[in-house]
Amino acid sequence: MGETGNEESARDGLFSFLSRRRFLKVSLAAGGAILGVGGGGLLALRGRAPPVDGLRVLDAHEYRTVQSLVEVMLPKTDAIPIDAASMDLPRAFDAFLADEPEHNVKDFQKALVLIEFGPLVFEHKLTTFSRLAVPDRAAHWQEWAVSDNLLRRQVSMAMRKFFNLVYFDHEQVWPYIGYPGPSMKRLGRVEP
Amino acid sequence: MSGAIIDLSKEAPPAAITTEICVIGSGCGGATAARLLAEAGHEVVVLEEGRDLKGPERTQRDAPMYDQIYMDRGGRASHDLSVTVLQGRVLGGGGVINTCDVVPIPEGVLHHWATKYGLEDFAPQRFKRFHDDALADLSASHIPDSMVNAANNKVRQGAEALGLRGEVMMHNRVGCRGLGTCMLGCPIFAKRNPRMVALPKAIDAGARIFTRARAVKVGKSGEDIKEVTVRTLDPGGYHEQRELKVRAKVVIIAANAIASAQLLLRSGVGNAQVGRNLILQPQLPIIGLFEERIAAFDGIPQSYAVTEFEEEDNAEFGLWGYRIEGIMGTPGIVATLLPFSGVAGMQNMARYDRMAPSLLLAPDAPSGRVQVARDGRLTIHYEQRDDHKKRLRDAVRVASKVYLESGATQVLVPSVPPLIIGSSGPGKLGQRLSFAPATAPLISAHQQGTVRFATSERDGGADLNGQVYGTRDVYVFDSSGFPSSAASHTMTPIIASSRMLTTKLLTRL
Numbered sequence: 001m002g003e004t005g006n007e008e009s010a011r012d013g014l015f016s017f018l019s020r021r022r023f024l025k026v027s028l029a030a031g032g033a034i035l036g037v038g039g040g041g042l043l044a045l046r047g048r049a050p051p052v053d054g055l056r057v058l059d060a061h062e063y064r065t066v067q068s069l070v071e072v073m074l075p076k077t078d079a080i081p082i083d084a085a086s087m088d089l090p091r092a093f094d095a096f097l098a099d100e101p102e103h104n105v106k107d108f109q110k111a112l113v114l115i116e117f118g119p120l121v122f123e124h125k126l127t128t129f130s131r132l133a134v135p136d137r138a139a140h141w142q143e144w145a146v147s148d149n150l151l152r153r154q155v156s157m158a159m160r161k162f163f164n165l166v167y168f169d170h171e172q173v174w175p176y177i178g179y180p181g182p183s184m185k186r187l188g189r190v191e192p
Numbered sequence: 193m194s195g196a197i198i199d200l201s202k203e204a205p206p207a208a209i210t211t212e213i214c215v216i217g218s219g220c221g222g223a224t225a226a227r228l229l230a231e232a233g234h235e236v237v238v239l240e241e242g243r244d245l246k247g248p249e250r251t252q253r254d255a256p257m258y259d260q261i262y263m264d265r266g267g268r269a270s271h272d273l274s275v276t277v278l279q280g281r282v283l284g285g286g287g288v289i290n291t292c293d294v295v296p297i298p299e300g301v302l303h304h305w306a307t308k309y310g311l312e313d314f315a316p317q318r319f320k321r322f323h324d325d326a327l328a329d330l331s332a333s334h335i336p337d338s339m340v341n342a343a344n345n346k347v348r349q350g351a352e353a354l355g356l357r358g359e360v361m362m363h364n365r366v367g368c369r370g371l372g373t374c375m376l377g378c379p380i381f382a383k384r385n386p387r388m389v390a391l392p393k394a395i396d397a398g399a400r401i402f403t404r405a406r407a408v409k410v411g412k413s414g415e416d417i418k419e420v421t422v423r424t425l426d427p428g429g430y431h432e433q434r435e436l437k438v439r440a441k442v443v444i445i446a447a448n449a450i451a452s453a454q455l456l457l458r459s460g461v462g463n464a465q466v467g468r469n470l471i472l473q474p475q476l477p478i479i480g481l482f483e484e485r486i487a488a489f490d491g492i493p494q495s496y497a498v499t500e501f502e503e504e505d506n507a508e509f510g511l512w513g514y515r516i517e518g519i520m521g522t523p524g525i526v527a528t529l530l531p532f533s534g535v536a537g538m539q540n541m542a543r544y545d546r547m548a549p550s551l552l553l554a555p556d557a558p559s560g561r562v563q564v565a566r567d568g569r570l571t572i573h574y575e576q577r578d579d580h581k582k583r584l585r586d587a588v589r590v591a592s593k594v595y596l597e598s599g600a601t602q603v604l605v606p607s608v609p610p611l612i613i614g615s616s617g618p619g620k621l622g623q624r625l626s627f628a629p630a631t632a633p634l635i636s637a638h639q640q641g642t643v644r645f646a647t648s649e650r651d652g653g654a655d656l657n658g659q660v661y662g663t664r665d666v667y668v669f670d671s672s673g674f675p676s677s678a679a680s681h682t683m684t685p686i687i688a689s690s691r692m693l694t695t696k697l698l699t700r701l
Contacts, residue, residue, distance in 0.1 A: 073533050079542035096265075099430035103569065138534050145533060145608050153608070153630035154273045156533075161276075164527035165266075168541060169254040178545025179489060179523050182252035183371040184379050 046116065046128050056098040057105055058090065065116045066090035068130040069159060072138040074167050080176040084167060092166050111155045118144070122152070195230070195395040197244055197283070200424040201404040205436045211237040211400075214420050214440035216407045216455065218242075219285020220683050221446030221670035223386030223394065224329070224690040225697075230397035232698050237438055238394070238401040239422060241447075242282035243429065244387075250379040254524025257376040260429070261289055263451070270560070270574040270636075272629040275474045277572060278637045279448050281429070282377065283403055284387030286448065286683065290637070291374045291494040291519070292383055293681035294332040294362035296323050296688065300505025301678060308510075309675045310647040313656060313692055322695070326688035330364035331384040339370055341491030343548035344518030346480055348496045350594035351516075356500040361517075363492070364683070370491040373522060385687065404429060408568075410443055410459040410666060418443045418666060442701070445660075446670040446690065453562040453642035453672060454570050456653075462643065462660045465653040470560030471641040471677055472574050473553070474634035476584050477519070477529050479604040480548040480595030487545055488520035494551075498594065501587070502680070510676045514554040514587040516594065517680075521549075529633040531608040540604075548595070551635070552587035555677035556580045562642050576627055576634070585621045592618050607632040638682045643672035657700075658693040669693050 049060040058066065067090045074084040097105050119125040119132060119140055132140060144156035167173065171181065180186055215226045218240040230236045245260060258266030263279040270277065280286040299316045306315040313319065340348065340360055351358045368382040381388055395401065404425040413419035419439050423432040445452045453467045498516040506512035520526075523544055532540050560574035592603040592613045603618075605611035608631045611624050625632070646652025649661040652675070658667040669690045671682050678685035 073537070075534055075538065077535050077538040080538045099428060103567075141533065145531070150272065150629055153628075157273055157608075157630045160533055161267075161528045164530070164537070165258065165524040166255050168523040168527040174523065177523060177541050177543075178485060178487070183373070183490060184252055187369070187371075 042117065045120070045126065047131070049130075055091070055094050058094045058097070061116070062109065062112050063090050063094070064130050065112045066093055068137060069115060069141070070163060072134060072141050073159065073163055075138070080173060082170075082172050082176070087167065087170055087172075089163055089166060093162065096162070111158070114151075114155060122147075122149075195236075195397070195399040195401065197395065197401045197403060199243060199403050201243070201427040201429075201433070205402075205422075205424055205434060208437045208439060209237060210439045211235050212440060213237070213442045213444065214239065214418070214438050215444045215446060216420065217285060217445065217447035217451070217670065218283050218386070218391060218401065219280060219446065219448065219670070220287050220386050220686040221690040222444065223284065223287070223390035224687050225444050225446060225669050225694045226399050226401075227390040227394040227397070228691065228694040228698070230394045230399040234701065236394065236399040237440070238399055239405040239407050239420070239438065240283050240285075240401065240403045241406045241425065241429070242280070242285075243403040243427075244283040245377060247379050247381065250377040252371070252373040252376055252379060252522070254376070254522050258524075261377050268450075268572075270472070270572045274576060274627075274629040274632075275472055275574055275634045275636050277450065277472065277639065278635060279450060279639065283401070284391065286686075287383060287386045288377050289375055290681070290683055292363040292365050292492075293494060294327065294330055294364050294684050295679045295681040296327070297678045297685045298504035298511065300503075301510040301676070304505065304510035305675060309645070309651075311645055311656060311675070313696070314689075319688065319692065322688040322692040323684070325691050326684050329385050329389055329687055330684065331366050331389075332362050332364055332684075335360050335363050335492060335495045339368065339492050340495045341370070341372070341488055341493065341518070341520065342486045343480075343488030343520045343550070344492075344494070344496035346482070346486070346548040346598045346600070347498065347516060347518040347550050347594055350596070350598035351498045351500075353597045354593060356498050356590075356594070358496060358498040358500065360496055361494070363495075365492075368492065372490050372493055372520065374493055375521060375525070406432065407447070407455055408458065410445070410455060410461055413437070413439050416441060416664070442665045442667070442697075444667045444669050445672075446668065448670060449639040449642045449672045450562055450570070450572060452668050452670055453653075454564055456643065456660065457562065457564040458568060461663055461666060462653050463649055463662050465644060465646075465649075465651070465661070467562040467564075467642050468653075469558035469641045469644050469675070470562055470572070470574065471556055471558050471639065471674070472560055472636035473555055473638045473640070473677055474576065474580070474636050475551040475553045476587070476632060476634055477549055477551055477606055478588060478591050478595075479606065480550075480598070480600035481543060481602040481604060482546045482548060482600055485545050486548050488548055489522065489545075493520045494518060497680075498590070501590065509555070509557055511555040511679065514552060514583045515680055516550050516552055516587060516591050518548070518550045520547075529606050531606045531610045531633075548600070550591060552584055552591060553680050554580055554583040554587060555680070558641050558676070581627045584627070585625055588621060588625065589618050638671070638677070638680075640671040640674040640677060640682060643668045644675050645673040646675070657696055667693070667697070
């Protein structure tokens with residue numbers, strides 16, 4: 001009989017494709033950009049993120065990256081004039097991660113690093129995701145979905161799945177998509 | 193003696209439990225086996241990783257329901273994120289999260305299994321009584337025409353106008369009010385089985401059912417005694433808490449084709465075939481977009497299928513071809529399937545109430561493998577074969593004609609980049625629908641085949657009694673054993689085969 005895995009090893013998740021080896025491979029294969037800038041340079045490029053209270057997993061930088069991402073993934077539009085910032089989706093993700101196995105949390109954090117330094121790694125621009133102007137950031141993020149690089153597509157798909165699920169589960173959004181809400185509420189108590 | 197449901201996140205478990213039979217998994221296979229064995233007077237313990245969600249807890253909301261009733265909180269996927277793998281994690285298993293489609297194993301498939309794989313118990317005449325009993329367990333009936341919802345009616349209209357064969361499907365609902373959220377668990381428990389039939393009968397006959405109980409290893413404890421290592425979970429099901437041992441003479445694993453193989457592999461039990469021959473049967477969503485409001489979120493979400501192109505007796509594969517089935521989901525799940533982000537995403541979701549989606553379901557040949565790393569992490573390897581891609585492209589061509597015939601202004605294939613089909617038809621699809629990993633939202637709801645029933649150890653992971661090769665009295669009674677795709681929907685095949693295997697087991701106990 002073999003050994004049992006460690007705690008919660010039976011669970012996996014959306015980011016399990018992002019092994020450490022793959023992450024390093026992609027980062028290095030993306031050119032000498034990161035190496036050229038160096039560790040200190042990367043920190044300077046990222047700058048300081050405003051502090052955020054009450055986070056369980058994410059740090060302030062990661063929170064800012066997620067916030068920047070949500071801003072371009074779920075923008076306020078004429079079709080759905082809801083400001084996603086009012087939902088604090090990064091905090092919802094923080095709460096989600098707090099109940100995920102450690103290896104999934106690590107995978108997600110790697111994905112966030114890749115997103116934040118995406119402009120540098122994939123486009124060789126001396127800036128970060130959060131520092132891009134919104135139109136430039138939106139254009140940059142669109143490239144992830146259609147990229148020839150499988151890892152970028154995977155990160156894009158995983159982010160889209162999580163944030164779309166949570167965002168469109170919000171009651172505020174439903175009037176703009178023609179959804180009247182859960183049928184039990186509309187119909188009152190329904191007995192079988 | 194009456195049994196009980198015991199939630200181990202709330203009640204401190206004993207260090208060890210001794211029983212005659214331990215069933216791992218409370219879905220269609222496990223619940224059926226537990227019921228029949230308990231009714232025959234045997235002492236049965238059932239282990240279920242999920243918990244029993246009461247009516248008011250079934251909120252019809254995407255985020256909390258995916259979190260609570262799906263494995264990995266709905267995030268399970270194949271290794272390269274090509275296929276989302278939907279698997280229940282709730283008392284009643286897949287029978288709680290499915291769309292209630294009652295589809296027996298076609299005769300052609302039964303014949304195929306009997307002749308090609310030597311599974312004589314599945315020969316049509318021998319298997320018929322188990323099918324009949326399964327249909328009775330399910331209170332199976334045809335969905336009334338009046339309950340075919342708007343999205344399904346669009347598929348039906350188009351198919352009939354084109355002269356394509358189709359059918360209103362059979363289901364296992366009793367007292368259905370068309371609440372529309374079957375995939376999030378029915379809040380009024382209109383699904384008959386397994387939660388509402390087999391498990392209550394098992395409890396009446398004395399079975400003890402432990403929820404929030406994750407089986408992590410099957411080992412030995414003495415010559416004829418198996419020992420299952422169980423870890424209890426917190427109330428949310430996120431974190432492991434305590435460990436206990438369940439000792440039994442017989443262990444029946446029925447945790448789904450992924451989890452059953454995963455448990456055997458983690459335990460180092462079984463032969464080299466365990467985990468191989470995975471069938472995911474991936475489905476591709478496609479969406480008809482209409483000018484008028486469809487409101488497909490109301491009513492039975494899946495009720496009509498175009499069956500014209502489905503083969504039930506393919507000489508090489510058994511079930512083959514493809515079918516087109518109307519479907520609808522709540523806003524969150526629909527949004528996860530769409531390929532758009534940003535402004536385009538918002539504009540497309542604003543058409544949610546004018547969408548009539550369907551699923552293109554093509555059976556596949558075994559082409560995947562479940563593996564478990566040394567640290568216990570699961571990997572679902574799956575390579576979509578070219579013939580599967582081709583049949584899905586064929587299905588896209590037919591489905592787009594069906595939708596355009598029923599009045600759709602556009603048809604959307606939610607791949608990346610999106611494929612939007614207008615009145616001129618889809619044109620050539622090879623380049624535009626490549627199915628490269630993480631470009632198409634393929635979904636697997638019918639995993640099968642990782643511990644294949646076979647006449648010899650060389651060809652499969654379990655014998656014709658479902659007994660895992662290399663073990664004594666460790667069995668698999670779920671879709672893990674199916675050597676090829678059993679049917680377009682696996683609830684009925686799993687219940688019928690579990691009935692057959694349990695009936696055989698009863699003669700040996």
